[in-house]
Structure formats: C-alpha cells, structure tokens
Amino acid sequence: MSSETWSDRLLGGLRQTRERLADNLSGLAGGGKLSDAQLDDIEDALIASDLGPRAAGRIRARLAQGKFEAGLDDAALRKTVAGEIEAILSPVARPLDIIAFPRPQVILVIGVNGSGKTTTIAKLAHLFQEQDYAVMIAAGDTFRAAAIGQLRVWADRLGVPIIAGAEGGDPASIVFDAVKAATDAGTDVLIVDTAGRLQNKRELMDELAKIRRVLGRLNPAAPHDVVLVLDATNGQNALQQIETFRNVAGVTGLVMTKLDGTARGGVLVAAAEQYGLPIHAIGVGEKIDDLRPFDPALVARVIAGDV
Structure with missing residues (x-):
C-alpha cells in the first residue's frame, strides 16, 4: 500500500503543467507596478500555458489592478496567479453527488x-x-x-x-x-x-x-x-x-x-x-x-x- 497522498499525486501528476507555466512566467515580474508590456508578456505566457484567452485576460486584469507595494517578484506573481486560478475553479469543483430518488x-x-x-x-x-x-x-x-x-x-x-x-x-x-x-x-x-x-x-x-x-x-x-x-x-x-x-x-x-x-x-x-x-x-x-x-x-x- 502506497503512503503517497492525493496531494503528492497531484504535485507529481501536474508537474509538467507546473513547470511549463513557471518557465513561461519566469522573469516577467519585477517592480511595484507592472507596465503594459509586462502585462502583455504575462498574458501571452498564460495563453501559451493553455489557460486560454479568457482566463489569461481575467488574470491580467487582476494584476493590472494590483498595487504590489512590496514589489512583485516571481514568487508573488505565482501566488497571485494561483489566487485567480482558484477563483476560476472554485465555482465548478463539484463532486458527483448521488441524490436521486427513486434510485438508481x-x-x-x-x-x-x-x-x-x-x-x-x-x-x-x-x-x-x-x-x-x-x-x-x-x-x-x-x-x-x-x-x-x-x-x-x-x-x-x-x-x-x-x-x-x-x-x-x-x-x-x-x-x-x-x-x-x-x-x-x-x-x-x-x-x-x-x-x-x-x-x-x-x-x-x-x-x-x-x-x-x-x-x-x-x-x-x-x-x-x-x-x-x-x-x-x-x-x-x-x-x-x-x-x-x-x-x-x-x-x-x-x-x-x-x-x-x-x-x-x-x-x-x-x-x-x-x-x-x-x-x-x-x-x-x-x-x-x-x-x-x-x-x-x-x-x-x-x-x-x-x-
């Protein structure tokens, strides 16, 4: 019996996706406020990572609104992107509940x-x-x-x-x-x-x-x-x-x-x-x-x- 948790499997299973997005975003952050050119590059990187133009546009808009007084490095960019991805996934993450009556x-x-x-x-x-x-x-x-x-x-x-x-x-x-x-x-x-x-x-x-x-x-x-x-x-x-x-x-x-x-x-x-x-x-x-x-x-x- 494997002691590997579902979280471990996710981390391993999504490794290629994670690395691709990280590579595409690498070096695009920097400074307290992102320029239009930086935002364009980030949006392109998200699209190139198969997130699609709608999600990429939504994340770009969030980044454009951000103040990031402490500066926006790669780690902060990933955290912000993660927050937006969570906001997109949360409404649709719904288990298949068995509620029919009469059965089946x-x-x-x-x-x-x-x-x-x-x-x-x-x-x-x-x-x-x-x-x-x-x-x-x-x-x-x-x-x-x-x-x-x-x-x-x-x-x-x-x-x-x-x-x-x-x-x-x-x-x-x-x-x-x-x-x-x-x-x-x-x-x-x-x-x-x-x-x-x-x-x-x-x-x-x-x-x-x-x-x-x-x-x-x-x-x-x-x-x-x-x-x-x-x-x-x-x-x-x-x-x-x-x-x-x-x-x-x-x-x-x-x-x-x-x-x-x-x-x-x-x-x-x-x-x-x-x-x-x-x-x-x-x-x-x-x-x-x-x-x-x-x-x-x-x-x-x-x-x-x-x-």
Missing part, C-alpha cells in the same frame, strides 16, 4: 474514443463503491467490441454487475434492461457507457435521443447526469469537444483525465472559465483510485507553482 441515479458517460472513457467509468464506479453505494454498469457503447470487453474486465475486478449485449446491438435496449435490473436490485448508481464516435453527429444525437426516450419511460428524471470525459493531453481541442458534446448531448458535467501525461493541464482552467460546467473529478494516473474530486485551492497552487 443514471449517469450517462460520453466522450470521444481514446479519451479514457471506459477506464474512467471503472474509476467512477470504484469512487462510488468507496462511498458505500451499490453500482451497476451498462455497456451502451455497442459500436466497439473492445469497449464491451474492457468494461466486462473492469466490472469483474470491481465486483459490480454489468449489463451488456452483442457488438452492434441496440444501445437503448441495453440501457432499458440495465435500468430495470438496477431498479429491481435497489442499485444506487447506474453508469452507462455510450458511443464515442463524433464523425456522424446526427447519428450520435439520434442514438442519445433514443436512450433518453427509453430512460424517460422507466425513470422520468433520468439521465440525472451527462458526464463528458476529456483527455487533458488534447489541450485546446478539449474545449472544442465540450462545445460539440454540449450541443449534441446536453452535457451537465466534466471529468478531466490524463493530467499526469501532459504539460497542457492549464486547459482545466480554460474549460472552467469558458464553460462554467461542473468539473466532478480529475485523473492524474493509471491506478483505480487516481480519479478524485479536487480541492480548487490546492490544484490552483500546484498549477501556478505556488507550492
């Missing part, structure tokens, strides 16, 4: 293939198990046999029931069977995998609409959550995915994975500032317990290098 709470999980969607479903199931919720998984991505097989392996490892069908089967039928089974068993949480292909948005929209209709017949409040899984290594492309899936699928919240594999973790801040959707959890590793709700103050300090 139905969570549709969506995301492009390769985003870590299937593994994230397993990690979410484990997270809910830790909170003593009974979990069931539905393999609704019938487009890929590999996805069904991978989910079965995870379900076996976690000891959770899975409802699955054959490759090419009707996802809505799988979901129908899963909701009935979860309701009969008194299951708290039903996590539904859905197709990850965006090449044909109309096809995906039609499939999700059919799933929603089926859910509505069995549980008018379902789906309770539509969670989009994002791969942080995609950087600004992740923002385009939010835009597309929000319009196609009615996304209600985000999970960001693979923050440990990239220097582009600043996109977490960009997503929060641009869309304001709840960010339920972040992933910083490959272990089953490497997906967690996050402390916005700690994440802000780690990203900004104020630790």
